[in-house]
Amino acid sequence: MQQILNFIFKNSNRLLFLLLLVISFSLTIQSHSYHKSKIISSANFFTGGIYEKINGINEYFNLKIQNDELAQENARLKSIIFNTKDTTKTPRVDSIKGVKKTDIIVSKVIHNSYSIYENYLTINNGSASGIKPDMGVINSAGIIGIVDNTSKNFSTIISILNVKSKINAKIKKSNHFGSLIWDGKSTGFVQLIDVPRLAGVRKGDTIVTGAQSVIFPENIGIGTIDKIYTDNVTNYYTLNIKLFNDMTSLGHVYVIKNKDREEILNLENKSKKDE
Helix, strand or coil: CHHHHHHHHHCHHHHHHHHHHHHHHHHHHHHCHHHHHHHHHHHHHHHHHHHHHHHHHHHHHCHHHHHHHHHHHHHHHHHHHHCCCCCCCCCCCCCCCCCCHHHEEEEEEEEECCCCCEEEEEECCCHHHCCCCCCEEECCCCEEEEEEEECCCCEEEEEEEECCCCEEEEECCCCCEEEEECCCCCCCEEEEEEEECCCCCCCCCEEEECCCCCCCCCCCEEEEEEEEEEECCCCEEEEEEEECCCCCCCCEEEEECCCCHHHHHHHHHHHHHHC
16 A cells, blocks of 8 residues: 555656646547547447457357257248248348338447446448448347447447437327337336327337338337326326337347438428528
8 A cells, every 4th residue: 555655656747647638638528529529430440349359259159059040040941942832933022111222231230238228239330331320220120229420330329228219109000109218127118108198009009110200211110019108197198118129139230321311301490490
């Protein structure tokens, strides 16, 4: 303990200089959006590289599990082929309504946090692949989140399991909509709030993305109603939604380019200014 105190007293001037330098850098970054964006971009590049290496190591050690899964999948596919009367038909390629293949960027999750209130994902594609902030991210099961920041080769995604996330969603059968949020409790459930009492809702009803979103195409799957709560003060429903996705186990994802987004936002902003 005495040696530590002696070191601090002996190098007090240098330590004070370093402390003041760190404080000055922090104040500069916080007060200037340009510096802040550069720091975030650099951090994405650095941490993205680390996450990619870790993900590669994990994949190597999980090869046996993946090989077993692939063997089971091959067996299932062969069973389908051998029991199909006409095997000359071209397989139908799944597509997202209203989205061209050229407007979808295939990427992979290399880091996934889901144990805190503000969860983020990292994927191994960035601005070099055409990814920009505010693009929607989905997979074959449903929505994943929204692009937050990008570097050249990596991007961070605001997960739907983030208490700051807020996405327009609707009840598929009735088109009544609300705001999709997360209460920070369970990784398997999110909440749809501000749903009018006029909406006929039942447990098991499907929830999808709404038409009011400029980030996601309409009717992308989210989950099903698990529980229904009534707010007697606001006279609205709060719906507990069981997610289609297992947000704790994510692999390949699709980043969606919405070419109409800028035009829609510019038009809406112009209308607001004219009021």
